Amino acid sequence: xxxxxxxxxxxxxxxxxxxxxxxxxxxxxxxxxxxxxxxxxxxxxxxxxxxxxxxxxxxxxxxxxxxxxxxxxxxxxxxxxxxxxxxxxxxxxxxxxxxxxxxxxxxxxxxxxxxxxxxxxxxxxxxxxxxxxxxxxxxxxxxxxxxxxxxxxxxxxxxxxxxxxxxxxxxxxxxxxxxxxxxxxxxxxxxxxxxxxxxxxxxxxxxxxxxxxxxxxxxxxxxxxxxxxxxxxxxxxxxxxxxxxxxxxxxxxxxxxxxxxxxxxxxxxxxxxxxxxxxxxxxxxxxxxxx
Amino acid sequence: xxxxxxxxxxxxxxxxxxxxxxxxxxxxxxxxxxxxxxxxxxxxxxxxxxxxxxxxxxxxxxxxxxxxxxxxxxxxxxxxxxxxxxxxxxxxxxxxxxxxxxxxxxxxxxxxxxxxxxxxxxxxxxxxxxxxxxxxxxxxxxxxxxxxxxxxxxxxxxxxxxxxxxxxxxxxxxxxxxxxxxxxxxxxxxxxxxxxxxxxxxxxxxxxxxxxxxxxxxxxxxxxxxxxxxxxxxxxxxxxxxxxxxxxxxxxxxxxxxxxxxxxxxxxxxxx
Numbered sequence: 001x002x003x004x005x006x007x008x009x010x011x012x013x014x015x016x017x018x019x020x021x022x023x024x025x026x027x028x029x030x031x032x033x034x035x036x037x038x039x040x041x042x043x044x045x046x047x048x049x050x051x052x053x054x055x056x057x058x059x060x061x062x063x064x065x066x067x068x069x070x071x072x073x074x075x076x077x078x079x080x081x082x083x084x085x086x087x088x089x090x091x092x093x094x095x096x097x098x099x100x101x102x103x104x105x106x107x108x109x110x111x112x113x114x115x116x117x118x119x120x121x122x123x124x125x126x127x128x129x130x131x132x133x134x135x136x137x138x139x140x141x142x143x144x145x146x147x148x149x150x151x152x153x154x155x156x157x158x159x160x161x162x163x164x165x166x167x168x169x170x171x172x173x174x175x176x177x178x179x180x181x182x183x184x185x186x187x188x189x190x191x192x193x194x195x196x197x198x199x200x201x202x203x204x205x206x207x208x209x210x211x212x213x214x215x216x217x218x219x220x221x222x223x224x225x226x227x228x229x230x231x232x233x234x235x236x237x238x239x240x241x242x243x244x245x246x247x248x249x250x251x252x253x254x255x256x257x258x259x260x261x262x263x264x265x266x267x268x269x270x271x272x273x274x275x276x277x278x279x280x281x282x283x284x285x286x287x288x289x290x291x
Numbered sequence: 292x293x294x295x296x297x298x299x300x301x302x303x304x305x306x307x308x309x310x311x312x313x314x315x316x317x318x319x320x321x322x323x324x325x326x327x328x329x330x331x332x333x334x335x336x337x338x339x340x341x342x343x344x345x346x347x348x349x350x351x352x353x354x355x356x357x358x359x360x361x362x363x364x365x366x367x368x369x370x371x372x373x374x375x376x377x378x379x380x381x382x383x384x385x386x387x388x389x390x391x392x393x394x395x396x397x398x399x400x401x402x403x404x405x406x407x408x409x410x411x412x413x414x415x416x417x418x419x420x421x422x423x424x425x426x427x428x429x430x431x432x433x434x435x436x437x438x439x440x441x442x443x444x445x446x447x448x449x450x451x452x453x454x455x456x457x458x459x460x461x462x463x464x465x466x467x468x469x470x471x472x473x474x475x476x477x478x479x480x481x482x483x484x485x486x487x488x489x490x491x492x493x494x495x496x497x498x499x500x501x502x503x504x505x506x507x508x509x510x511x512x513x514x515x516x517x518x519x520x521x522x523x524x525x526x527x528x529x530x531x532x533x534x535x536x537x538x539x540x541x542x543x544x545x546x547x548x549x550x551x552x553x554x555x556x557x558x559x560x561x562x563x
Binding site for chain 1: 362364381382383385386387389391393394395396397406407410411412438440454455457458
């Protein structure tokens with residue numbers, strides 16, 4: 001027996017089969033760092049250089065393509081008090097952004113809450129889904145600008161139409177993804193819960209909701225994105241103070257540098273918020289992919 | 292309590308918590324109108340309290356359907372199923388272990404057990420004690436905080452068994468629970484189930500296609516014919532139960548003879 005070659009025990013089998021050894025060479029680690037840090041910054045730098053060259057070439061007038069330095073100056077201007085003027089139109093850039101973010105938080109928050117509720121309802125009760133799904137699809141295909149005029153007629157020009165527009169824009173993605181997620185809840189887990197003595201309500205709370213959570217959170221991210229891209233539309237009328245209103249107002253005066261500052265501020269804050277939501281998604285649903 | 296139960300003497304068949312099953316002229320058909328398919332029956336079967344009945348048959352003989360009828364997931368097309376004289380209801384009649392563990396991935400091992408205890412109406416103050424008892428009974432001490440996808444398939448099925456035992460229902464139903472496991476893990480779990488049924492005296496219905504598993508676990512074996520499932524062989528098993536050496540039992544001549552008999556009956560029934 002001792003002369004026979006050593007056979008792998010059953011316990012060793014998984015490690016010796018199928019999984020290729022992972023070469024962790026230093027070169028590979030450096031490349032990963034280059035890819036995650038250097039490439040994004042490199043592309044940003046390249047973009048700035050091209051922009052500068054384009055502006056300096058004089059192909060287009062300064063009103064159409066202002067140089068990066070001009071945009072930077074505009075950024076400093078709208079962020080500080082200069083010649084007795086506070087920021088842009090009496091409000092600093094951060095404050096414009098803050099006011100808009102509050103509108104988004106309120107509007108998208110309402111839209112997301114309603115979307116989750118109606119998604120749960122539509123996913124669990126068949127006839128409710130048949131009743132509302134066409135309407136939601138209809139709403140989803142409309143560009144927010146199309147119903148903004150109507151909202152202004154109905155609700156005036158203050159906060160109400162802006163928040164409503166953001167809510168209406170955020171609602172469909174969440175409703176659709178929650179419905180899909182609820183419909184796709186594994187029957188086997190529902191049956192397992194019922195076999196343990198779960199009531200209908202227990203099943204919804206302990207199986208349907210957690211099972212639908214990953215896809216619902218993806219819907220929330222989409223909804224915040226949609227609300228964000230509707231921001232300028234929501235602040236078209238009486239949008240000052242507000243970052244979208246600032247962009248609109250600056251455009252009226254052909255103040256391209258401030259328009260660009262506003263666009264960049266919207267884009268960067270959007271990236272940060274999406275990153276935060278992605279992190280929330282990862283910590284809230286560690287079981288994603290294990291269901 | 293748990294340790295005394297493990298080492299304690301075997302309880303007599305039919306404790307207060309175990310129940311009897313009566314199946315009267317049961318037929319079950321799937322589908323409607325002209326295109327129906329008879330999965331079970333007509334079938335008559337009585338399972339006295341405390342028995343460990345193993346249903347054996349080739350795949351598609353309706354044994355899983357029969358289990359679903361006893362659990363109350365389905366109502367028979369004809370005839371009646373009674374557990375302790377009443378119509379079976381999911382969650383009240385039987386603890387069920389399915390072919391796959393069906394654990395809730397958003398809960399830890401502990402969370403899965405706790406959910407079962409809550410549905411069973413166990414007082415929250417008693418959860419820690421009951422949880423420890425259940426986990427010890429299936430040999431899972433120390434895994435409470437693990438995520439269910441981090442533990443092996445065999446351990447997952449152990450959690451499923453613990454969860455099914457939480458409610459102390461009159462019946463324990465197992466539907467080919469070890470089919471997907473490796474041979475070594477399967478034998479271990481068979482020994483555990485045998486011990487658990489002996490200790491609790493709970494009426495158990497175990498579905499399998501393996502003659503070996505049937506002879507090892509059953510105090511009675513029923514072989515079903517191919518669809519529609521009817522009884523082809525009804526065999527009481529008098530192998531020693533309780534504190535026995537599993538290896539010795541599996542290697543005994545009596546075991547081999549019974550296995551051959553069941554295996555033969557399954558093949559004959561599948562051919563009909």
